Structure formats: structure tokens, C-alpha cells
């Protein structure tokens with residue numbers, strides 16, 4: 001079995017229910033093989049970013065997921081990757097990055113191990129086909145145990161080499177309960193700051209786990225030479241040196257098991273790192289204050305081969321038969337060691353380094369400092385500068401809210417009323433996640449709402465045994481019960497997920513998600529909240545406004561024509577101020593087979609000429625103080641003596657509140673009418 005085939009088999013055995021990817025050598029065969037297994041939702045996505053978002057959506061929905069891509073593909077998927085590290089997962093999520101040292105079929109040569117470190121997620125590196133299969137299951141277990149995506153990094157030689165693989169029985173596909181949790185899955189700044197702390201805490205926990213991880217192993221063959229290696233480089237070193245060296249084979253290369261490395265280094269006379277491409281392990285070992293040789297004798301470019309490793313280790317005098325050279329160079333090394341000692345001493349003197357004992361603690365202390373740093377914005381107080389002194393004044397917490405008359409408000413009110421799963425995106429409409437609307441389930445990155453919704457839809461399409469702790473009947477809290485998720489699969493469920501996205505964001509990176517939804521016939525509704533601008537950043541234009549950055553007229557991209565061109569049959573355009581039309585359109589979209597698009601079109605209320613310029617009032621004699629109108633979260637509605645009043649100065653007259661008052665107590669204010 002090739003490494004890629006083994007990865008697919010491992011995913012199948014581990015109960016993966018959703019597998020996505022974009023073809024790219026050397027990763028392509030993973031999805032090719034996944035599609036041969038029954039009961040797994042498999043898709044080619046339009047690009048790696050969408051594939052990642054679909055897989056993440058499925059994992060959040062409670063189904064184990066895999067997303068596969070070549071190394072440069074992870075550049076395309078980096079946006080959701082970095083935020084997925086914050087949200088964590090629900091069911092396990094494994095990202096396969098198939099790197100291509102030597103650029104057999106690639107435009108560049110990048111070492112994607114840096115991505116795992118950069119995104120702060122665990123990474124496993126198999127060294128042969130058997131490990132490729134086994135590590136997938138381990139990666140998914142780690143993913144669920146530590147609530148994190150896990151990266152499985154392969155290289156061409158592991159992906160495409162074949163080896164004998166012992167197969168196991170496929171385990172039952174599990175479905176974990178999904179429970180709506182905006183603080184975890186909606187990454188607005190206030191939530192993300194808290195999740196940032198979780199990421200650091202998780203890093204420390206995984207680093208501790210790495211020390212006892214069964215696949216990080218020492219093979220002891222004596223104290224003369226110690227080799228630290230991972231992936232196929234371990235196989236090369238083992239093949240060349242055999243029992244002439246001891247090995248620390250690292251399977252989890254992020255975070256590395258620092259204690260094991262120290263222990264191993266302390267027991268060998270000479271320490272080497274054999275690794276392809278960048279000095280990823282070498283730098284970390286050096287950062288521990290240990291002396292190690294790596295790229296000083298091995299190339300940092302191109303693919304390693306046994307021959308290259310043999311030459312390098314012969315040059316170093318490590319191989320038997322090269323002992324004479326070793327003896328000759330012993331004196332040189334001693335001299336270099338002395339020079340290195342002097343350099344280290346100088347660094348310590350300059351405060352740039354630390355002794356070995358201290359070095360291991362230093363990164364942890366730095367991490368602690370990051371974790372303990374307060375958020376940049378305090379909810380409780382702000383500093384007021386006055387002359388040379390400053391004074392702390394208390395101000396009430398002011399959570400961000402949608403403006404009075406914001407056209408998004410009514411849409412979110414309807415979504416909440418319909419109790420649908422609603423995946424969100426980046427823009428003003430993220431505010432729909434805040435109480436009292438609390439309408440959003442996820443917000444990951446620009447354009448991710450559609451991929452996430454497809455992931456929920458995909459999770460619904462695969463059979464699975466509900467996990468013991470799965471709870472049915474989560475409808476009140478917005479959770480997804482197993483029956484509900486099965487109903488999603490029918491395409492006629494009242495709870496088809498809705499992807500909420502703005503016009504500018506849809507053009508930015510949402511359209512590829514819509515193409516995917518049509519291509520794979522996802523049972524979703526895409527709600528494009530078209531307010532005719534990029535509102536949150538200050539009303540910049542974009543291709544669908546028909547105006548350039550310099551203000552001149554240009555071709556205006558039609559969102560409805562674009563949606564139809566993508567293959568969507570049902571495209572409805574409605575006014576979001578009209579709640580009945582909104583609800584009707586959403587229900588029709590949910591009843592339609594396959595994906596449907598609803599465009600809620602109304603200019604941002606802050607654009608010139610967009611305000612309706614009417615005012616509403618509450619007729620006290622008719623109001624029974626039920627407070628339903630407060631559920632809109634309009635800042636123009638306040639409580640006064642236990643009853644709502646509408647602030648005349650800020651109400652713009654959208655009329656949405658009047659539509660939800662069952663007692664007709666909210667009416668248009670006549671000109672010159674007094675305040676309540």
C-alpha cells in the first residue's frame with residue numbers, strides 16, 4: 001500500500017465520516033482512495049480553503065473529518081487553519097499536508113512543519129506506510145482529547161512509497177453531540193482573546209503528552225552516536241547506520257518531547273539531527289542549549305536520499321570505516337567545541353542565552369507571560385490621559401451592537417425564530433452572534449460561512465452511531481440533535497443550515513464556497529446580506545457596488561447573476577426590513593432541493609440617503625410590557641419604568657420593531673408629537 005492509500009485506509013478504520021481535498025501531488029491519492037469506502041462523505045472542493053472549512057464544519061457538527069492537500073495548498077487554507085486552532089474541534093479533525101522536497105511536481109519547496117508550530121497545533125510525521133495508516137487514528141484521538149486540529153505531515157517519499165500494511169477492522173463511525181457554543185466557535189475579538197489563552201494552555205498540555213507518547217521512541221545501540229530523526233529521514237539514517245547509532249525517533253514533531261531529547265542527548269557522545277529541508281528539529285534542540293549537528297553536514301534543499309545521508313555521515317566520521325577520518329577530525333571538533341563554548345559564554349554574558357538548565361524553562365515563562373497578558377481593551381475601565389498624570393475611570397461595558405435600523409437585524413431575528421444552524425462570516429453581521437439575537441453558530445474567517453454550512457450538511461449525510469453522551473432534543477439551545485442532522489440530509493428539513501455572508505465577503509472568498517455547494521449539492525441556504533458596501537471597515541467599495549476605489553463608475557457585479565451562474569436554481573431577493581418576506585424566502589429556500597440563495601438587499605443605514613427618516617414610538621396604552629421588542633437588540637429601544645420606550649433621536653424608522661409587536665403598540669410617530 002502506498003502511504004497515501006494507507007492514510008485513506010487509516011481514516012476509514014478510524015471512523016472518519018467526511019473527507020475533503022483539492023488534488024495536488026503528492027497528496028491526490030488520499031481522496032481518490034477515500035471515495036472507494038462506503039458511508040463516507042467525500043468531496044473534491046474548489047480549493048484547499050473551502051475543503052478545510054467543510055471538514056472543520058463537519059468536525060464541529062460532531063463527525064470525524066480529514067482534509068488533504070499538498071504543501072502549497074496549505075497556504076491557501078492557512079486562513080481557516082489558524083482560527084481553527086483557536087476554536088478547536090468537536091469530533092477529530094486531521095489535516096494532511098503532503099510536502100514535496102525536491103519539487104518533483106511543485107513550484108516551490110516549503111517545509112510545512114513550520115505551519116504546525118506557527119498555528120500552534122500538534123503534528124505527527126509517519127515514516128512509512130504502516131505508520132501513515134496508524135497515525136491517522138492517533139491524530140484523531142489526539143485531536144479529540146486536546147480539542148484541536150492535528151496536522152499529519154508527509155513527504156513525497158512517504159506518500160508514494162509502498163510497504164506492507166497490517167489492516168484493522170473499521171470502527172463504527174461516531175457522532176458526537178453538537179451543542180451551540182458561540183464563545184468557542186464564533187471568533188469575534190472578545191471570544192478569540194479567551195480562546196488565545198486556551199491555545200497556550202493546550203500547547204503546554206500537548207507538550208507534556210508528547211513525553212509519554214508511545215510513538216516517540218528511543219532505540220538504544222550504544223553511546224557513541226545519537227541520531228534524532230523523523231519521517232522518512234529516520235528510515236534513511238536507520239538504513240545507513242543500523243546498530244552503529246542510537247536513535248530518537250520523533251513521531252510528534254510539534255511539540256517535540258523536550259525531556260526525551262535532553263535525556264537522549266545526555267547519553268550520547270555526539271548528537272545529530274537527520275531531517276529533510278529546514279533545520280526544524282535542529283533549531284528547537286539548539287534552543288534547548290544542546291550541541292547538535294544537522295545542516296552543517298546535510299543539505300537544507302532538496303530531497304534526502306540514503307546516499308546523501310551516507311555521504312554526510314561518512315564525512316562526519318560517523319559510519320564504520322570512516323573511523324580514521326573521525327580520529328583525524330576529533331581534534332578539529334575539540335577545537336570547535338572550545339570555540340562554541342566561548343561563543344555561548346559570550347552570549348550568556350550579553351544576556352542572550354541561558355545555561356542548559358534554564359533554557360528549558362525560558363520558553364514556558366515567555367508563554368506564561370503571553371497567557372497572563374490582559375486583553376488590550378478592558379471591559380471595566382479605560383485610562384483617560386490628563387496632562388502628565390492619568391486617571392482610571394469606570395465606564396459601563398459596551399458590547400458592540402448593530403446600529404439602529406441596521407438591515408441585518410431583522411434577518412437575524414428571523415433566523416433565531418426559525419432555530420436554524422447559522423454559520424457566520426467576517427463583517428458587521430458577526431454582531432448577530434451577540435445577545436439578544438444570538439443567531440450564529442460559527443465564525444472562522446472570511447468566506448468560511450459557506451464551507452462550514454456544507455460541513456454541517458455533509459455531517460448530516462453520513463450515517464453514524466450517536467455517541468453515548470450525545471443528547472437528543474437540543475433544539476431550544478440551538479444544538480443539533482441526531483434526528484435534526486438526519487433531517488438536514490433530506491433537503492426538506494426546516495433546519496437546513498444557513499450560511500450568512502455579506503456582499504463584500506461573498507466576493508472576497510464566499511463564491512468558491514457557493515460553487516462547492518452546487519457542485520456537491522449541499523443542503524444549505526446561503527443568505528447574502530447585501531448592504532451595498534464593505535461596511536465594517538468604513539464603507540469601502542467592491543466589485544458588486546460598481547464603483548472603484550477612486551470613486552469612478554465601473555462594471556457592477558450582479559450577485560444574483562453570479563449565483564445563478566454558479567448553478568443555483570433558487571435565487572430570491574428580498575428586503576430585510578420586511579420580516580414576513582424574509583421568513584417566507586428562507587422557508588422556500590429550505591424546501592428547495594440542493595443549495596439556494598437568498599439575497600437580503602438594503603443599503604447600510606449609515607450610507608448617505610439610506611435612512612428611512614421616520615420615527616416610531618411605543619403607545620403606552622397598548623403596550624403590555626411583554627418585552628418582545630427588546631429581543632431585537634436595537635439600541636434605540638430602552639426600558640423606562642419597566643416599559644420599553646423608543647429614543648426619538650436615534651430611531652431611524654426601519655419599522656422592524658413594529659412588525660414583531662403582537663399588540664400593535666409600536667406605531668409611527670406623528671410630526672411634532674411629544675416624547676413618551
Ligand code: SF4
Nearest residue numbers: 623624626627629661
Ligand atoms: S413588543 Fe410591543 S407590547 Fe411587547 S413590550 Fe414591546 S412594545 Fe410593548
Ligand code: SF4
Nearest residue numbers: 405634651654655657
Ligand atoms: S424602528 Fe424600531 S427597530 Fe427600527 S431603529 Fe427605530 S426603534 Fe430600532
